[in-house]
Amino acid sequence: MSWTVQETTFNQAQITTNGNKFMIGNGALGYRGTLEEFAKDQLTATTVAGLYDKVGDQWREPVNAPNGLATKLFANGRLLSVLETEPVSHTQELDIRHAKHRRETVFAVDGGTVTLQAERFVSMDSLNLIVARFSVTCSQPTSVMVETGIDGDVWDINGPHLEQYQSSVEGSAIVLQAITHELRLPVVVAEALVADSVQQVILQTDKTIMRKLLLDCEAGVTYTFYKYVAIAAGQDDAEPVQTAVAAVTDAMAVGYEAQLDKHTSQWESKWALSDVAIEGDEEAQFALRYSLYHLLIIAPTESEKVSIPARGLSGQVYKGAVFWDTEMFMLPFFLHTDPQVARNLMMYRVHTLDGARRKAAEYGYKGAFYAWESQDTGDDACTLFNITDVFTNRPMRTYFRDKQVHISADVANGIWQYYASTGDESILLDGGAEVMMECARFFYSYAYYKVDKQRFEILDATGPDEYHERINNNVFTNYMAEQTISSTLAMLTLLQDKHAGVFRSLVDKLDYEADIEQLKTMLAQLYVPKPDPQTHIIEQFDGYLKLEDVTLPELKSRIINPNEYLGGGNGLATTTQILKQADTVLALFMLGDRFSREVKKANWDFYEPRTEHGSSLSPCVYALIAADIGYSEYAYRYFMKTATIDLTGNSKQYVGTLYIGGTHPAANGGAWMAAVQGFAGVRIDTCTVKLSPALPPKWSAMKFNVQVLGQQFSVDVSKSEVRITSAETNRSSQLFRIGGAEVVCEAGQTVVQTY
């Protein structure tokens, strides 16, 4: 079974797509899958998680650190670059098992050939380290010059973000440092090079520090050098230059192979926990693993100050902002494979609570209104004019920032899911309880009471279906708000019972006594749209069913400009029943067994043909419910659409000159959800693990691990039975419900249950 994605030709048009497709990273750093000779025009990027900058009136976005891998090869005075010369042969590949990027290119030079091989990895062992190996082999004696070092002339969308560049030589390391424009934070890149007996000259320009290596290559001899690059940035490090220099000096001492071993071993551990093995479907297998790979390279394993942006660490796109994507589509994977990452993701929301409080206050509400586009401080990076109208070239007012209130429910729900899935109460004590309380309070403050109907309503909101803004009583929003209030009340009961001191001090600190009673009242009277008794359809929001019931092809036939936005004030979809993405159907998924199969089916049938899937978050939701209701073929098709999104690169890369591409971690997470929560049907319901397998026809079996309540289980699902092995290290039994049957799996035991 292959773990390698590969291109065997060089195609200029694929540079951007390949930058995403061949990306490597370790959660702290992302390095785009560009080639060694590339620079900013090819969107080379070293994205530092959690580091943002803003220039002038433009939006804040992640900082792209100087490129410590910049390397150009000259043979007999001529630059060897795929951008300039068509190579004799070229291979670029990514080993997703061990997160190694490799390329091998053969250039014709003066009748002979020069072969360039390079391998690199962003160390999963030392999170500030990038390591590379570079080799040159000439078929005939050739005079080779290698220019390698640190290129600070980086790709910026709304830059320049770096200024006051300084370069220096520190022992065997070269260093390029700069500071960010807005917050004056240091960004330091150090590089150490190991190349036996080669002459070196060091060249410094405004924004670069490069070594020039001269090699008189003999025929057939391979000349190799190793680069150790460390990045130290941000406010947490008082001596970033020392840190970076020490890191590369130490790494150099350890050496390439040993560094690679440590890295590889970390990756083996990751796969041991997170792999999903599929039998009978190599294409699905690879796509799913590729999706998991993309989640693993961006997961914040050590920091709880960062979360995962909507485009991962694939560049400055989407402002590097963290959306609801993380809680809704990535969290489940980490909850069940690496709960520490899940905890970090949720702690990021704890650390940004004050930003959410500021936003609530800005709009006159109480509690916490989380940023629709969250960065380092939790203040909202989303503007009120987030889209440009193609017909007038004017900014278009959108209601993402101020009306997509479900974000606070998504966050509160994420914390509660973390607790429910891990049993780890510490997150509540470490700030999670406060987040939930403030989110619940926000919804009370946002809601209105309809006296003649004796109910609370949530008005003027935008749900996940952004084509319909400023709507009343959105199914998803109202249910998620209800969940937020009910889980907050349950959480408060838990605190009161088990951590009375914490409960008391939180209630006092937040002046929350009256809120508890208010929340109970609201929970009892909050309106949540119900299925129609005849049709079983839940109306996505008040008045949705009165909108024009147009088919998707008919709607598309009305498009005048291929780039026109279908939502917004005058958007084509706005006044119709066409939705951007799963909304009611997502609510059905979130609510698990609250609705019957009949209701799920009716709503899937109704909403699916009306969904434009204008978001990469949409197909996996349809896959999940399709698997649930026995729509096997649809489930598989939507799963594959989700799982292959970053492999095919079939998403929009540019709007005008603005790069909007990048990777799709929410879809990556959605692929895991569709497989494990969809096809295997894994759901946690108050300490019971439920499995309702519905394998795609092609799949003879699937195998994966899940962590539940701090214990590890291996699950093997075949066409007719489920085999569960409780890890030796587990301490207690676990109840499973498989199909209709309940089975208890004791620690270290295996149980088998047909379904």
Add this chain to the structure above:
Amino acid sequence: MSWTVQETTFNQAQITTNGNKFMIGNGALGYRGTLEEFAKDQLTATTVAGLYDKVGDQWREPVNAPNGLATKLFANGRLLSVLETEPVSHTQELDIRHAKHRRETVFAVDGGTVTLQAERFVSMDSLNLIVARFSVTCSQPTSVMVETGIDGDVWDINGPHLEQYQSSVEGSAIVLQAITHELRLPVVVAEALVADSVQQVILQTDKTIMRKLLLDCEAGVTYTFYKYVAIAAGQDDAEPVQTAVAAVTDAMAVGYEAQLDKHTSQWESKWALSDVAIEGDEEAQFALRYSLYHLLIIAPTESEKVSIPARGLSGQVYKGAVFWDTEMFMLPFFLHTDPQVARNLMMYRVHTLDGARRKAAEYGYKGAFYAWESQDTGDDACTLFNITDVFTNRPMRTYFRDKQVHISADVANGIWQYYASTGDESILLDGGAEVMMECARFFYSYAYYKVDKQRFEILDATGPDEYHERINNNVFTNYMAEQTISSTLAMLTLLQDKHAGVFRSLVDKLDYEADIEQLKTMLAQLYVPKPDPQTHIIEQFDGYLKLEDVTLPELKSRIINPNEYLGGGNGLATTTQILKQADTVLALFMLGDRFSREVKKANWDFYEPRTEHGSSLSPCVYALIAADIGYSEYAYRYFMKTATIDLTGNSKQYVGTLYIGGTHPAANGGAWMAAVQGFAGVRIDTCTVKLSPALPPKWSAMKFNVQVLGQQFSVDVSKSEVRITSAETNRSSQLFRIGGAEVVCEAGQTVVQTY
């Protein structure tokens, strides 16, 4: 002092404008100021009040009756028409004192001249009658042929509205009848002609019936004929042909001069009640009288089933729909000059209450939600897509129909104003009470309660400033809703005290017992935006002050297409503080003395430069408050802008090929308001008539009559004193407050008070 508006040249480009400018009418019929030889291409129209028709998917609009005045003159075989031949001389004029239209045109014919004179009036004495005189004088012997009769080939915007045409000769009358497309209502036009000793032939085609008169004209002899045209239409007449034929036969018997005398005498009575005489400013005098003329020709004097459409009876424009314009801008004039017309206007709302109930129910509300664009049934003619986007040519979703809820307050307020101004309780007993109750109930049903702020709010509404749709707590809307509730409660107390049986049966019929308590609660807790303690500015709606504070010139500089709509989803004004028309300032006017001069001034100063005056309803409101706060120059300028609107014709006439011109009765009414309520400062406050004169510098005096509580007063305002004469026919004394002084005027007496 002139009462005549005149054009002394013929200008093809002015045909449409002159159609409005020279219009005549009597409230039941409107006849556009076109020339005798014109037809549908020149927008000739005979508009029948209250008669509507709809064809296919297009909108309902007034029916244009066959033109009974159609007349073409041929001399020596050649058509004499200003459209074909440049005349030697041409005069078109309108006598606004007696509502007579005259034209005189001299054509050169074969070396000599033929002079055509025509005079017409829409009888104010017999409301189904149009009378015309037509004369021909030739300078040399000329063979003249006159083709005159009834032309059924009418101008239609969204027609054809008439079908099944039939023509006939009934005694001396010719008749053209047809039925409307939608409701199959008869439309009959009869014509009788008196022309001494002239040969006649009658010619009938599909849609016309014409007489051909042959005259061998001698030099210098004037040949005259008279036309009597009657229109009978609609469902109330079982025998419309007989009615029309009888009408013209009778009219013919009475004769032209006698008919004209009766008509003139009616007009003299009208002016006696409604004229406002200005000393020292002929231009203003004429403009104001011209405005009053336009109100008088469209006032429903005999029918309480029709109201006044936004473009009067000037054609099919604006769907012939009745907007809030009537209550807010026309009602005051009629209240104080012809209360029977005011009563008819308000009774129209009583008769259309069921339509308002249907609309409320359609949107899930209780009570009465009046049509934004009301026609015969009270169902809403306004569509959800009322404007076409110039950039995409697509219909644009507007929130006039479903969110401009203040219409129900405007209606309720109109009824209460009628009662307060006339003391006539019968309107309450005849259905007005029920209208008010249902409107108040609607607001209760529409409002939401904000629990943490302990107040009712009115959310998601569109105020008079239509550039900002779907806003919360609009100043005008919330205050008007408050007024509706408080006046409804006051009205119910009045009923309970004086008409206990009616009160009881109404409460029972409407199941209103609980509503009364609910309305009291809502009145006590309804949020109405208050002036900021520092700036005194009342924020037009929640969040208005956070919108971009752009100047009007700057906003206009952003316009790409001169026809682009500034409101709607993506409109340029939508996201700025620029408003379409007076909104907060109108609320200040409606609330009279509730706010201090300081507050009025602060808000006038703030909102005036931000007002685009995209509605003809706007300038008069700024005039009214300007007069109130001593901004004499502004007041005069805005008054003149309002009073001259239909004289200059400087409003947009076409959007694409769609005619949107017509007269502006709301501005006409606004001119009266600015003069009498602004410059003379007349307001009624619980049985006291207040006057706060602030005459424009040019005006040495103004004189007018007002009717208050069923009594008639003549008011003469000079620069320093007010002289009030109570009519001999009055029965009781009346309290006036002039400036700071209170004076009592006994019946038949005159009082003088300096100010």
